[in-house]
Amino acid sequence: MFRSFKQRATEHELMDDYSSGGQELREALRQLRLLNRIFAAAAPTLYGVKRLWVEADKPRRFSIIDIGSGSGDVNRHILRWADENRVDLQITLADITEDACEEARILYCNEPRIHVLRTDLFGLSERSADVITGTQFVHHFAEDELSKVVESMLKASRIGVVINDIHRHWLPWAAVWLVTRIVSDNRYILNDGPLSVAKGFRSEDWLKLKDQLVGSELFYAWRPLFRYMVAIKKAG
Template sequence: MFKSFKQRASTKELMDDFTTGGPELRTALRHLRRLNRIFGAAAPTLYGVQRLWIEADKPRRFSILDIGAGAGDVNAHILRWADRNGVDLRITLADITEEACEEARLLFRNEPRVHVMRSDLFELAEGCADVVTGTQFVHHFAARELSGVVESMLKASRWGVVINDIHRHWIPWAAVWMTTRMISSNKYILNDGPLSVAKGFRAEDWKRLGEALGCSDLFYAWRPLFRYVAVVRKSGLNTVHRS
């Protein structure tokens, strides 16, 4: 098992098969919200957003586009942060599946600051948001695709990109394996939960991504619970930083 975590898993998740879905996928998205709460999924994204906000001199108004958002539940924490800091924030939740968009519309039905749209990453308009975020999104792509994915996110942003994804390690794998079986019998959750950890990242993966991006400025840091946040600015030093 320990050897299997040296390299990212290449198996496709069930959620990546867009020929299936329906009620079982919507149930999975609701159960995923519970997992996100248990494992503190929102905090690394907020950490990265705050970093770009501070570098932009703390504007009182800005926008976020969350790509591959699913139900978009992590953004509830960002909205509360905006309330505390007096920030006029607008969030667009974008996902390729209608099931995810339906769940997001239901979750944020009373939140006028949130707009939901069905869209593919590679169809986003240039400069359509200040910050583009991806929470547990980029691990769905193979290593050879990652630089193109981040470049597309950068193109859609005005300030930069925040990536929040899972640390590939046996401890979070075991924790997710056990927790999914305690809270769900949904096939997507049981299969994709542990698999997403095996498809996650280590420090060397972020270093390689920074090198592949060339001139982009990539910062990455390990965050609780077994996650990485990576922040890529639209402009800046030609370096890769670790904290």
């Protein structure tokens, strides 16, 4: 149960096994939407999107690809922000699994600004959208893969990248361990929830990434509840 948080955990999450899935995974995706609300998961992504939007002189038309989106529930907050600011927004929810894509289609069946695309990060074309977002996405990759992943996100963007991921710390780990056991008996949730915290990040991880990215401007900030928002403005 108890582990050291000095280094990122290296175990694979159950959701990383793309050969499994089905009804149990789809149930997990639905329960993850509840956990995202409990832990205010959407707020750091919106914070980063607004930052890059302002730095781009508040364009009236704006596009986002949310990579590894799951059912894409965090984007409901971005849609409300677009309404309030009269931004003509288009969001593509991109995920590698058909289960996640189908959950996203159901969730946004009446939302014409949302498009669902089954693909992985490395299948995105260059300059596919203004901003590429990844919420609870990059912790699925090993430390030696992180810079390649972020460079691929930058390549697919026109303006920059927003990363929202978990602070690796015993307190959020304990909170997630407890809450998942209160609200769920789904094995994906029970295993992957606490493990995702153990695979999360600390300030030194973002500083190391900043040194590895040549030419791009990286800003990161700790945000409630135990999350990091990383905004990376594309060079040029």
